[in-house]
Amino acid sequence: xxxxxxxxAAVIWGISYAASGRAMExxxxxxxxxxxxxxxxxxxxxxxxxxxxxxxxxxxxxRAVGPDWKWLxxxxxxxxxxxxxxxxxIGEKNA
Numbered sequence: 001x002x003x004x005x006x007x008x009a010a011v012i013w014g015i016s017y018a019a020s021g022r023a024m025e026x027x028x029x030x031x032x033x034x035x036x037x038x039x040x041x042x043x044x045x046x047x048x049x050x051x052x053x054x055x056x057x058x059x060x061x062x063r064a065v066g067p068d069w070k071w072l073x074x075x076x077x078x079x080x081x082x083x084x085x086x087x088x089x090i091g092e093k094n095a
Contacts, residue, residue, distance in 0.1 A: 020087060021090050024091040030088040037083065037087075038080070
């Protein structure tokens with residue numbers, strides 16, 4: 001099943017790359033695009049958690065991380081900064 005997820009992610013990322021480039025050509029800055037991307041991602045994520053009944057599990061899952069919470073923070077920050085840098089590169093025509 002992992003292959004289906006990976007292939008789907010690659011196709012969807014390609015669509016996102018093409019569409020984001022077009023939006024930035026029309027004047028949407030990388031920072032605005034990233035902020036909208038983040039907001040839509042949060043909306044979809046929390047909707048999926050609510051639809052599956054797992055919204056209430058967030059505190060328990062965060063507690064389960066325990067002393068490795070720093071790794072969670074590093075992963076989240078690195079993912080966010082990486083995505084922002086990709087959009088900046090797309091906007092600068094370097095990606």
